[in-house]
Amino acid sequence: MASSQASAFGLKDPSLIKFQGLIDGKWVDAKDGAKIVVKNPASNQELGTVPEMGLAETEEAIAAAAKAFPAWSTTTAKERHDILMKMYALMQQHHDDLGRLITLENGKTLTEGKGENTYSSSFIEWYAEEAIRTYGEQIPSAFKNVRNIVIKQPVGVVSIMTPWNFPSAMITRKLGAALAAGCTTVIKPPPETPFSALALAELASRAGVPDGVINVVTTEKNVAAVGKQMCESPIVKKVTFTGSTPVAKLLAGMAASTLKKVSLEAGGNAPFIVFDDANIDEAVAAAIVCKFRGSGQTCVCANWIYVHSTVYAEFASRLAEKVAAFKIGDGLDESTTHGPLIHSRATEKVTRHIEDAVSKGAQVLVGGKVVENTNFFQPTVLSDVPSDALINDEETFGPLAALVKFDTEDEVIKLANATEVGLAGYFFSRDIGRAWRVAEKLEVGMVAVNTGLISQAVIPFGGVKESGLGREGGPHGIDEYMNEKLIVFGGL
Numbered sequence: 001m002a003s004s005q006a007s008a009f010g011l012k013d014p015s016l017i018k019f020q021g022l023i024d025g026k027w028v029d030a031k032d033g034a035k036i037v038v039k040n041p042a043s044n045q046e047l048g049t050v051p052e053m054g055l056a057e058t059e060e061a062i063a064a065a066a067k068a069f070p071a072w073s074t075t076t077a078k079e080r081h082d083i084l085m086k087m088y089a090l091m092q093q094h095h096d097d098l099g100r101l102i103t104l105e106n107g108k109t110l111t112e113g114k115g116e117n118t119y120s121s122s123f124i125e126w127y128a129e130e131a132i133r134t135y136g137e138q139i140p141s142a143f144k145n146v147r148n149i150v151i152k153q154p155v156g157v158v159s160i161m162t163p164w165n166f167p168s169a170m171i172t173r174k175l176g177a178a179l180a181a182g183c184t185t186v187i188k189p190p191p192e193t194p195f196s197a198l199a200l201a202e203l204a205s206r207a208g209v210p211d212g213v214i215n216v217v218t219t220e221k222n223v224a225a226v227g228k229q230m231c232e233s234p235i236v237k238k239v240t241f242t243g244s245t246p247v248a249k250l251l252a253g254m255a256a257s258t259l260k261k262v263s264l265e266a267g268g269n270a271p272f273i274v275f276d277d278a279n280i281d282e283a284v285a286a287a288i289v290c291k292f293r294g295s296g297q298t299c300v301c302a303n304w305i306y307v308h309s310t311v312y313a314e315f316a317s318r319l320a321e322k323v324a325a326f327k328i329g330d331g332l333d334e335s336t337t338h339g340p341l342i343h344s345r346a347t348e349k350v351t352r353h354i355e356d357a358v359s360k361g362a363q364v365l366v367g368g369k370v371v372e373n374t375n376f377f378q379p380t381v382l383s384d385v386p387s388d389a390l391i392n393d394e395e396t397f398g399p400l401a402a403l404v405k406f407d408t409e410d411e412v413i414k415l416a417n418a419t420e421v422g423l424a425g426y427f428f429s430r431d432i433g434r435a436w437r438v439a440e441k442l443e444v445g446m447v448a449v450n451t452g453l454i455s456q457a458v459i460p461f462g463g464v465k466e467s468g469l470g471r472e473g474g475p476h477g478i479d480e481y482m483n484e485k486l487i488v489f490g491g492l
């Protein structure tokens, strides 16, 4: 049954499809046999099922990770490097399958699905290479005959909770760092896209990651209890999460009960600013990538597009023309440029944002409607969106570009910063002085100047304000999974 279900995914290696969770190296069902039905958002048809696990399975997974920690944490950095590089090679080898899997469960186009696999595997490669560079320090002592040494040690068991918008990359961004540091893990993937997580666990095992180092607990209805246990268990030493700001706050509160380390990558409400001296062609192309990547379902998507009044009409018409040429459809169809949203709650939110903005005076330049009884939403450009529109308070997380006119640099910086969150910000200008001023003044963790795409494994990804805590990737990403320990040698 499982093998015929797996072959329906159309993968070259159907054994990458797992319909069970992973605890202590064993593929297992929920104790009560309950299941989650996973659907392809393009068709709303069932793709397959995974177990609806609960507290008991979570406790077992945490215990398995704790049991595996002493051996894994004392492997050499070079051994962990080699295993991670094998996993990276396997992700390359299964590139087509992993890309297809992402498309099937998330809906993004196959080009984007494969692109995500490239992005996802780059975290494994990056952290493999970081594993061998977790240098400590020797600090000159304040006292005679004393020497100070700082070493870095893995924190212990890590709880990993991830979203559906990047079914693979949001896992490897955390898992790669955790494994490289010598930590063991319990992963809770989202119920919408568990198959990529399970396939990654399978490839990690093929690469030589020992039993219990990676455990995967799938859950939907029991998510509150599972999440609570993953945050509150005294065995767990770190919680890492990507998702919404309200959930990030909830998890941080739970993790605080045992003062765990936390990394939280939460919501954004990114401004995209086009100044009057911008190269308009490049700004339009970047706005498209930035706003409509994943059909607008990324935390770093532009939520507001502020355009200087002197170039507003030109920018708006060129953007609308390009967006009108998009083709929405099943991501597996080669002619599709943009896939569906994840589910009907997502299309309802976009509809609510458009209706609200239009009722307050915005105009629809292109798109504006859901394709009835589907998860497809017409890519939309709204002009003259008023500042009291709902979009101002909530991330749309959908294919809606909201255009606003501005006149001065000070005015647009105030508008861009008038939000509780601050993940990414983008602007286009060829004035070097302005580039420095605006980059420094935007209240975000990541600024993109004259580009619409920032995401890479090599950068410190993360936000300020209510967009989260900590940084993922980059030269210091692995430090989030390690404790510094001071050793003072006296009596020399």
Ligand code: SIN
Residues within 6 Å of the ligand: 165, 166, 242, 265, 297, 298, 299, 300, 455
């Ligand atoms: C996210 O949407 O949370 C991550 C986006 C990215 O890594 O580019």
